[in-house]
Each structure stands twice: as structure tokens, then as C-alpha cells.
Amino acid sequence: VSTQSTGDYVDIMLLYWPSHKYLNGMRPEQAMIECYSALETLYHQGKIKDIGCYRFGTRELTYLLEQCKVVPAMLQAEFHPYNYQRDLVDVCRKNHIRMQAFCFIKCVEDPVIQYLARKYRKAPSQIVLKWVIQHGVGVLPKSKSPPHIRENADIFQFSLTVEDMESIDDLNRNTHFTPHPRQLE
Secondary structure (H helix, E strand, O other): OOOOOOOOOEEEEEEEOOOHHHOOOOOHHHHHHHHHHHHHHHHHOOOEEEEEEEOOOHHHHHHHHHHOOOOOOEEEEEOEOOEOOHHHHHHHHHOOOEEEEEOOOOOOOOHHHHHHHHHHOOOHHHHHHHHHHHOOOEEOOOOOOHHHHHHHHOOOOOOOOHHHHHHHHOOOOOOOOOOOHHHHO
16 A cells, blocks of 8 residues: 555555456455455554445455454445345444445335335435435435535435335345346356
8 A cells, every 4th residue: 555645544445355357266255354454454554544345245244254353444335225235234233334335326216216205305316315324324425416416415304204214125126236246256
């Protein structure tokens, strides 16, 4: 890790689930542990402030937690109403890992989301963002459009009811819009 352009340390370094293309016959779990161990060394040297993971599922994160010395500070994972990974959220909560969602706007055309958007007088994307946040998961919505950026930020003046949260939870189909780590093997 070079800190010449960033100062004395890097705030967070995310470990991606290893792709089989680069493993030269090594098992992905072994490669992940070796890479994570190297990040732990940098962490103990003060070169990185936190370690995180990207695209780990429940199985991969649980395996890492059994092996590591430094618990990841963050997990970026695919999380949206069609892929409500309740077990993964629970593992993160139990281990004090901040979870951050990506790919969370793909289901805005769903009739349940559309109905709730009308009910709350919000855009469908705002309903999905609010659902993610009410589950205690962070989001970084992407937009280049100033009106959409303002819309994304305008989600803190309302809350979804328990019943509405559950109706969105029930949309889960375990659908990944990006390849699951095991599909990369």
C-alpha cells in the first residue's frame, strides 16, 4: 500500500472475493485468508485504518470470521428487496460489522414498491432506500443528476411502518443482479 498520495494511512481497504482466474489452482478460501492476513499486517503497522470485505455472502464472511484476528469493519454486499440477505445482516450485526448495500434500486418497478411510493408520496427509489436504511444497512446511492441526488437525500422525513417493511421483506427471491462470489469460481 502506497500512502504517498493519501497521507500516512489509508482509511479502509476492501478485500474482494478472489476470482478463480487469478488463483493458479489455490482454493478461493485459502487465497482469501492469505490476502486478509496481509491486510491484517498492514492494519497492525498502521498503514490502513480499517479492513473491509466486498461481495462476501454469509458463508464466506462466516468462514473469514473463524480465521481472522481483526474483524472486518465493513462489508459491501448486494442487498435489495429481491435479495434480502437476512442471515448476512444478522452476522454483520452480531460481529459489529457495518454493512453497506449496492445494487439496491433494481426492483423499483415491483408493484409493491410502486404501491408504497404512491402511499407515501415518494419516488420508488426512495422507498427502497428507506427500506435498506431501516434495516440498519448503509447505502451510497449513485446519481449524476442533481434532482436525483436531492431525491435520494429526501428520505429522512418519513418511516415505513412495520407492516410495509414486512411486505417489502416478502419480495425476497434470493436474486443476485451481480454474480455471487461462488459463481466466480
